[in-house]
Amino acid sequence: xxxxxxxxxxQKIPIEKIPKxxxxxxxxxxxxxxxxxxxxxxxxxxxxxxxxxVFSPAEKAFSFGHPNVESIIDRFLTRNxxxxxxxxxxxxxxxxxxxxxxxxxxxQLQNQFEVEKKRGDDLDQSRKLRQRQFWxxxxxxxxxxxxxxxxxxxxxxxxxxxxxxxxxxLMEHNSMSSPIVGxxxxxxxxxxxxKPEIKMFSTAPNAYNLHFNHGYx
Amino acid sequence: xTRKKVKLQFIANDSARKSTFKKRKRGLLKxxxxxxxxxxxxxxxxVYxxxxxxxxxWPSPMEAQRVLTxxxxxxxxxxxxxxxxxxxFLRERVFKTKEHVKKLRKENREKELSLLMYQYLxxxxxxxxxxxxxxxxxxxxxxxxxxxINSRIEVMKRLAQPNESQAAVEAPAPAxxxxxxxxxxxxxxxxAVAPGMVGAGERLQVEQGRxxxxxxxxxxxxxxxxxxxxxxxxxxxxxxxxxxxxxxxFWPMN
Numbered sequence: 001x002x003x004x005x006x007x008x009x010x011q012k013i014p015i016e017k018i019p020k021x022x023x024x025x026x027x028x029x030x031x032x033x034x035x036x037x038x039x040x041x042x043x044x045x046x047x048x049x050x051x052x053x054v055f056s057p058a059e060k061a062f063s064f065g066h067p068n069v070e071s072i073i074d075r076f077l078t079r080n081x082x083x084x085x086x087x088x089x090x091x092x093x094x095x096x097x098x099x100x101x102x103x104x105x106x107x108q109l110q111n112q113f114e115v116e117k118k119r120g121d122d123l124d125q126s127r128k129l130r131q132r133q134f135w136x137x138x139x140x141x142x143x144x145x146x147x148x149x150x151x152x153x154x155x156x157x158x159x160x161x162x163x164x165x166x167x168x169x170l171m172e173h174n175s176m177s178s179p180i181v182g183x184x185x186x187x188x189x190x191x192x193x194x195k196p197e198i199k200m201f202s203t204a205p206n207a208y209n210l211h212f213n214h215g216y217x
Numbered sequence: 218x219t220r221k222k223v224k225l226q227f228i229a230n231d232s233a234r235k236s237t238f239k240k241r242k243r244g245l246l247k248x249x250x251x252x253x254x255x256x257x258x259x260x261x262x263x264v265y266x267x268x269x270x271x272x273x274x275w276p277s278p279m280e281a282q283r284v285l286t287x288x289x290x291x292x293x294x295x296x297x298x299x300x301x302x303x304x305x306f307l308r309e310r311v312f313k314t315k316e317h318v319k320k321l322r323k324e325n326r327e328k329e330l331s332l333l334m335y336q337y338l339x340x341x342x343x344x345x346x347x348x349x350x351x352x353x354x355x356x357x358x359x360x361x362x363x364x365x366i367n368s369r370i371e372v373m374k375r376l377a378q379p380n381e382s383q384a385a386v387e388a389p390a391p392a393x394x395x396x397x398x399x400x401x402x403x404x405x406x407x408x409a410v411a412p413g414m415v416g417a418g419e420r421l422q423v424e425q426g427r428x429x430x431x432x433x434x435x436x437x438x439x440x441x442x443x444x445x446x447x448x449x450x451x452x453x454x455x456x457x458x459x460x461x462x463x464x465x466x467f468w469p470m471n
Contacts, residue, residue: 061300105311109311
């Protein structure tokens, strides 16, 4: 089913205190996170030291600091630059290495996210197109009773076929015929066809067993 | 607004780094200011850089001092609770992003299974090679869909009752049937069924008689076969594949 956008996107708001309390709290959460992200990026990109302290509407204290909040506070209060001893530098170097690794990891994950998002959008697109052609692809709450019953029959047919196929696979497995073995050792099976029924095999698939690193569409 | 996506690592080029610093620092302080105003909260920021002997302080050294004092006076535990540095912050972000990726992959997997299922319904075949995992998952997925269709059919049958108050009482009843369904219910289907249930009630009474026609109206070229048996449109695929074996003598057998 194609959902409409669930958020209203970027809205321009006047910079004055938000009147509605719930809106204010949501805004605080989002913007606080965004603020820390920006601060974090600035530190990584330009190698500078930053400290931010923010109190929430509920009077909780949120703080961000690079290298850490205390050293920034000290630096400000004592008006002295941070000491640069050998041990200190070593700790710094170690911490920076961690930050570098984490930054790379984050970038990698963000890319994965983009990839998956695009895939999702593409799948949605093609579903949308198919919905125009085939009534049975519409969301089920848009279908009439007769349609639902037809659809149900059809799906039950499919389910039986899947079970036959599973059967067939197991028979083949036992009888040592060699299905095509894919690159990671996973067997691929023939075009999904109807075969004479051997035996009803009731698969009880683990409903939680959705392998998401496996699609190949 | 930048077009290029900047890599999250130290900018080696000195001038690029300096100009990036200036821009982003300005942006950062603007954001602190907006946050403070929009939410009516106290905040302060300190930026130390090699480009300036003095730190840049928002709102002003005096104001910042005030906020700082308020902060320092807090008990240690309250201060530390929401205190982060780069490392901690990045770890949190990595974790959250991992979760988002997982969630998306799950949704995409369900969309894929949906695609496979509809491919079969449309053409009677599934064209991609399927692994054992795909076959298993598809089996589960189709089962889920059948369950939801059954629930939906129940709802519609009850809503078709002549007794209005009974229908109103009965309508919410199927909802619990869906609630215990396993979490990986296709988001697509669950979203379709849940909100639609009661709201579509009124529509249902009117549409039952028209059945397919109401949908066909949206589709240009297709006639539901059993509405008009004289016209046998054998070539067009108007029905999901499995129906062929059950009822329609006009449907070509593959």
